[in-house]
Amino acid sequence: MIQKSPATRLTRSMLEELDRSDPLARSRDAFELPEGLLYMDGNSLGALPKATRRRLETVVREEWGQGLIRSWNERDWIHLPLTLGRKIARLVGAQPEEVAVADSTSVNLFKMLAAALHLRPRRRVLVSEAGNFPSNLYMMQGLIDLLGAKHELRHADPDDVEAAFDEDVAVVSLTHVNYKTSARHDMEAVTDAAHACGALMLWDLSHSAGSMPIDLDGCGVDRAVGCGYKFLNGGPGAPAFLFVAERHQENLRQPLTGWLGHAAPFDFEPSYRPAAGIARTLCGTPPILSMTALDAGLDVVLRADLREIRKKSVALGDLFLELVAQECDGHGLEVACPEDSARRGSQVGLRHPNGYAIVQALIANGVIGDFRHPDVLRFGITPLYHRYVDMWDAVQALRDVMDRDLWRDPQFHRRATVT
Ligand SMILES: *Cc1c(COP(=O)(O)O)cnc(C)c1O
Numbered sequence: 001m002i003q004k005s006p007a008t009r010l011t012r013s014m015l016e017e018l019d020r021s022d023p024l025a026r027s028r029d030a031f032e033l034p035e036g037l038l039y040m041d042g043n044s045l046g047a048l049p050k051a052t053r054r055r056l057e058t059v060v061r062e063e064w065g066q067g068l069i070r071s072w073n074e075r076d077w078i079h080l081p082l083t084l085g086r087k088i089a090r091l092v093g094a095q096p097e098e099v100a101v102a103d104s105t106s107v108n109l110f111k112m113l114a115a116a117l118h119l120r121p122r123r124r125v126l127v128s129e130a131g132n133f134p135s136n137l138y139m140m141q142g143l144i145d146l147l148g149a150k151h152e153l154r155h156a157d158p159d160d161v162e163a164a165f166d167e168d169v170a171v172v173s174l175t176h177v178n179y180k181t182s183a184r185h186d187m188e189a190v191t192d193a194a195h196a197c198g199a200l201m202l203w204d205l206s207h208s209a210g211s212m213p214i215d216l217d218g219c220g221v222d223r224a225v226g227c228g229y230k231f232l233n234g235g236p237g238a239p240a241f242l243f244v245a246e247r248h249q250e251n252l253r254q255p256l257t258g259w260l261g262h263a264a265p266f267d268f269e270p271s272y273r274p275a276a277g278i279a280r281t282l283c284g285t286p287p288i289l290s291m292t293a294l295d296a297g298l299d300v301v302l303r304a305d306l307r308e309i310r311k312k313s314v315a316l317g318d319l320f321l322e323l324v325a326q327e328c329d330g331h332g333l334e335v336a337c338p339e340d341s342a343r344r345g346s347q348v349g350l351r352h353p354n355g356y357a358i359v360q361a362l363i364a365n366g367v368i369g370d371f372r373h374p375d376v377l378r379f380g381i382t383p384l385y386h387r388y389v390d391m392w393d394a395v396q397a398l399r400d401v402m403d404r405d406l407w408r409d410p411q412f413h414r415r416a417t418v419t
Contacts, residue, residue: 010326015319015388024312028385030300038367038394043207043347043380046233052296059292071288080291081239081260081282087298088232088241091306092205092224093215098243100278101228101291103256105206105240106135108225111254111281112242113143113171116200116223117151118253120170123199127164127172130155133179136204140173158183162193169199176214177207177345180372182337184208184345188219195220206230209241210301211346211382212310216243223248231346231382233297239290242281249277258283304384312383314341316391317348320379323395324350331402336376350377356419358401360412367397371419 019025032048033039039047063071072078085099092099102108113126126140137153144151156164161174172194177184187203194201200222208214210231216224222245228238244252253274259265260282263273274280301309318341324333336349352358352375359371369379379394401407 010319010323010392012389012392015392018315018388022312022388023308024304024383025387027300027304028387030303031385033385036366038390038397039385040367040369040379040381040390040394042233042382042385043211043230043345043378044370045229045236046231046297047382047385048235049233049296049300051299052233052235052293055292055296056289059289064288077286077288077291080288080295081286082279084291084295084298085241085278087295087302088209088226089243090302091214091232091298092209092226092243093213093217093219094243095217095246097277098217098246098249099241100281101239101241101294102282102286103240104237105204105225105227106139107256107283108240108242108281109136109173109202109204110139110143111256111283112202112223112225112244113140113173115244115252115254116171116202117143117147119200119248119251120198123168123170124151125154125166125168125170126151127154127156127161127169127194127199128174129158129161131158131178131180132173132175133204133206136173136175158185161185161190165193165197165199167197169194169197171200171202173202173204175204175206177211177347179207180336180349180376180378182207182345182347182349182378184338184343187214187221191219191221206240207345207347210306210309211313213306217245221245228294228297231301232294233300234294235290235297237290238294238297239287244278244281249280252280254281256283260284260286300384309383310346312386313346313381314344316381316383316386316388317341317344317346319388320348320381320391320395323391324398327395327399328402333377333398333402346382347378347380349379351375352377354407356415357407357409357412358398361401361407361409362397364412365397365401365406367394369394373419 084101086096089099202223205226209226224243228234334351336351338344
């Protein structure tokens with residue numbers, strides 16, 4: 001990536017050069033980014049695309065304000081869960097009819113897990129990993145309780161998940177890129193191994209969709225879920241998505257059988273009949289304003305080439321870690337993500353016992369990252385709006401916080417509700 005001999009120190013002007021030849025440089029213009037702020041938390045809440053404000057304004061003023069209830073038909077509001085699903089399908093290597101947008105990631109996970117258990121009635125084990133995003137584990141525990149505690153949640157070793165697979169396993173439910181460590185599973189190998197023991201494979205793409213090419217169909221994945229407000233820029237609390245491989249759709253039975261998953265919602269029949277295809281994964285009325293924002297966020301990602309996004313994400317991540325080694329030596333910061341970019345998602349992490357206060361001091365100094373218990377400083381990399389020089393500026397801010405002990409200020413030690 002950077003042409004230098006090991007002895008050469010990186011400089012800001014070397015990075016300016018890289019920005020000048022960056023094929024994604026222009027996409028930064030699609031976002032509203034606050035002046036003087038370096039945002040490295042797009043893995044937690046994507047930044048606001050400029051088009052989102054205009055789209056929301058139009059939908060509120062015209063479609064809701066003037067169209068009122070007619071817009072369900074005239075503006076095709078009713079089909080937005082599947083229209084947006086078709087867009088997301090292009091980002092995750094799925095066919096257009098395999099993805100829908102609905103509910104939250106946690107709720108979609110619940111629906112997909114329950115549907116998987118239904119297909120494997122004699123198997124009693126759900127496999128995940130202890131380091132998975134806690135909500136995913138909580139949803140599994142809740143489902144097991146609901147089903148009368150006949151099932152068991154088994155935690156796999158993240159470095160050897162396949163060792164936990166056997167013929168008792170109904171479903172393997174893992175997150176593609178870990179929220180805290182950024183470690184990335186080999187989707188194809190793990191999916192193959194799950195299938196080899198007869199289990200279904202359910203991936204959570206929350207931290208990978210929109211940040212790298214994904215090939216759900218090519219890897220033979222059965223089900224997937226993912227988040228709309230991270231790399232898809234859908235806005236706070238944006239609806240999530242789910243994927244069901246076409247071969248499973250006809251037999252899919254999910255428990256949240258709301259009216260919009262019914263074959264004929266407006267016949268108002270007293271009994272549930274599932275809709276054909278992916279529509280049976282829907283439950284209640286879609287949140288149109290949130291769907292609109294997600295739609296605008298998706299358009300920004302769809303205009304770029306995911307291979308370019310991934311290439312730049314890797315380059316920026318490597319650069320960040322290299323700069324930390326060069327500039328912040330001696331401050332006790334350790335790398336808390338895979339150094340091998342092939343095993344990493346689109347965020348980098350550092351570890352420090354005073355991580356929380358360091359992140360707060362950084363935020364006060366114009367660099368927004370975040371903190372994950374107990375000691376991880378996370379920095380999300382969003383190639384659509386990050387510049388190479390941003391990595392330089394972020395690491396200089398970190399160096400400043402460490403050199404001048406800025407994090408010791410008591411105001412940076414008070415815990416907020418959301419970290
Ligand atoms: C962000 C994230 C979620 C979010 O779940 P919600 O129900 O949408 O709040 C779930 N799982 C993983 C792995 C995530 O990273």
